[in-house]
Amino acid sequence: MKKILIANRGEIALRVMRSARKMGIKTVAVYSDADRQSPHVRFADEAVHLGPSPSSESYLVMKKILKAAKDTGADGIHPGYGFLSENAAFAEMVEKASITFIGPRPHAIRVMGSKLAAKEAVKKYDIPMVPGIDQAITDVALAKKIAKEIGFPVLIKASAGGGGKGMRVVENLKELPSQMERAISEAESAFGDGSVFIEKYVTSPRHIEIQVLADTYGNVVHLFERECSVQRRHQKVVEEAPSVVLTPKIRKAMGEAAVKVAKACDYVGAGTVEFLLDEKKNFYFLEMNTRLQVEHPVTELITGVDLVEQQIKVARGEKLSFSQKDLEITGHALELRVYAEDPLNNFLPSVGTLETYIRPEGEGIRLDDGYEEGMEIPIYYDPMIAKLVTYGATREEALQLMRQAIADYKIEGLSTTLPFGKFVCDHDAFISGKFDTHFVKNYYSAEAIKKERKAALEVAAQVGLKLFLERGKKLKVAEAVESEWSSRK
Numbered sequence: 001m002k003k004i005l006i007a008n009r010g011e012i013a014l015r016v017m018r019s020a021r022k023m024g025i026k027t028v029a030v031y032s033d034a035d036r037q038s039p040h041v042r043f044a045d046e047a048v049h050l051g052p053s054p055s056s057e058s059y060l061v062m063k064k065i066l067k068a069a070k071d072t073g074a075d076g077i078h079p080g081y082g083f084l085s086e087n088a089a090f091a092e093m094v095e096k097a098s099i100t101f102i103g104p105r106p107h108a109i110r111v112m113g114s115k116l117a118a119k120e121a122v123k124k125y126d127i128p129m130v131p132g133i134d135q136a137i138t139d140v141a142l143a144k145k146i147a148k149e150i151g152f153p154v155l156i157k158a159s160a161g162g163g164g165k166g167m168r169v170v171e172n173l174k175e176l177p178s179q180m181e182r183a184i185s186e187a188e189s190a191f192g193d194g195s196v197f198i199e200k201y202v203t204s205p206r207h208i209e210i211q212v213l214a215d216t217y218g219n220v221v222h223l224f225e226r227e228c229s230v231q232r233r234h235q236k237v238v239e240e241a242p243s244v245v246l247t248p249k250i251r252k253a254m255g256e257a258a259v260k261v262a263k264a265c266d267y268v269g270a271g272t273v274e275f276l277l278d279e280k281k282n283f284y285f286l287e288m289n290t291r292l293q294v295e296h297p298v299t300e301l302i303t304g305v306d307l308v309e310q311q312i313k314v315a316r317g318e319k320l321s322f323s324q325k326d327l328e329i330t331g332h333a334l335e336l337r338v339y340a341e342d343p344l345n346n347f348l349p350s351v352g353t354l355e356t357y358i359r360p361e362g363e364g365i366r367l368d369d370g371y372e373e374g375m376e377i378p379i380y381y382d383p384m385i386a387k388l389v390t391y392g393a394t395r396e397e398a399l400q401l402m403r404q405a406i407a408d409y410k411i412e413g414l415s416t417t418l419p420f421g422k423f424v425c426d427h428d429a430f431i432s433g434k435f436d437t438h439f440v441k442n443y444y445s446a447e448a449i450k451k452e453r454k455a456a457l458e459v460a461a462q463v464g465l466k467l468f469l470e471r472g473k474k475l476k477v478a479e480a481v482e483s484e485w486s487s488r489k
């Protein structure tokens with residue numbers, strides 16, 4: 001592989017290019033109107049304009065991406081995450097054009113894209129799954145019978161679903177018909193596929209995922225877990241590795257289960273197997289994500305493995321150069337996703353320009369971003385500005401580095417979720433590790449930040465007053481105010 005086209009934008013496009021460059025591979029960026037001035041365009045060896053800003057007219061148009069690859073002579077395409085990364089038809093088109101898709105085969109993408117097909121595929125492998133059915137269900141009478149057998153609460157899920165869409169918790173028999181109807185119509189309109197199934201609802205789970213890596217020779221390893229329980233409406237906010245709750249024994253069992261899931265779909269490349277962990281530390285397979293994930297850096301930091309480099313090596317037909325016994329966890333990593341959203345106003349998207357943009361830096365700090373001072377955050381795409389990642393010998397160290405990095409990260413011109421990140425890092429439940437997927441819902445309110453801000457302002461006012469009383473005469477306040485006033489006129 002001599003030249004890779006990165007079919008993505010922003011931080012992940014830059015992230016992929018960095019590894020390609022390290023390996024001596026040329027890079028091709030693609031961009032929309034809104035991204036003309038983006039760092040990922042300047043960083044690449046070549047860049048191809050795709051079209052108007054909306055992703056439906058640029059980053060999602062398979063033919064345009066393929067044409068850009070052919071025109072530039074790229075022999076590999078890395079899809080990043082989002083956009084076309086889990087589109088089996090795209091992977092197929094790339095393959096047909098004799099270009100290497102840096103990701104799994106279309107078959108694996110297709111199987112894991114359907115939760116029911118995924119359950120079917122892993123059935124033979126003895127992988128723990130939540131009690132439930134593995135068939136699409138439309139008949140209410142049958143659904144009632146199954147729900148009674150499973151026991152309430154149950155969860156209705158869309159087979160094609162993702163991000164919690166088409167998911168309904170049902171507390172009792174009476175609610176079942178209406179909730180089922182809603183789940184089906186939601187799945188129908190969101191995915192064009194109304195297939196739903198029923199599972200026992202795990203009420204307070206942790207979301208733990210295992211990173212896997214597979215080559216084309218049937219070698220599969222896992223790179224341990226990422227804890228992703230701190231989410232807000234199915235949007236991850238803070239991720240970490242390792243998880244504070246896994247014992248070596250559970251970690252090994254989950255890792256082995258994840259490897260089996262990868263084998264069940266003949267997986268190739270980097271993938272992620274998602275599990276729920278209940279209060280008794282039973283784990284259950286949920287689904288597999290057939291792409292490089294946003295939160296992959298925490299795994300890179302604790303294992304020392306460059307996941308993008310491995311993706312490329314495996315894609316060009318190399319054998320994995322290490323085995324499971326070569327892998328171990330060293331230290332602890334935390335990732336905070338920084339979004340252009342206002343945590344004081346219901347996380348509404350915050351449009352604007354990065355008037356000030358000063359990055360935190362130092363040992364143990366990694367910032368994966370795709371913007372620079374003076375740039376606007378386009379409204380057309382995901383509003384993530386950056387991933388702030390810290391690494392320390394212990395969780396406490398990584399956490400302290402995160403608090404410091406948040407304080408050093410100066411963004412003006414729009415609201416960001418940095419204050420929310422500070423809230424999480426200062427919260428007892430997060431510090432002690434006693435949290436689940438309901439952390440944000442259970443503990444967060446805008447008032448929590450406002451209260452703290454008010455307390456800080458009061459301290460500042462008191463310090464100011466003290467200084468004034470001590471040195472007030474020397475400060476010549478009247479003159480200072482006057483000159484400031486006149487200079488502004």
Ligand code: MV4
Pocket residue numbers: 130155162163164199200201202203205206207228229231234276286287437
């Ligand atoms: C569940 C569950 C509880 N019980 N399945 C959410 C999205 C999709 N990936 C699966 N999800 C869940 N499946 C059973 N049987 C709870 C969730 C869930 C969740 C999972 C992971 C992270 C955050 C979550 C937030 C709400 C619900």
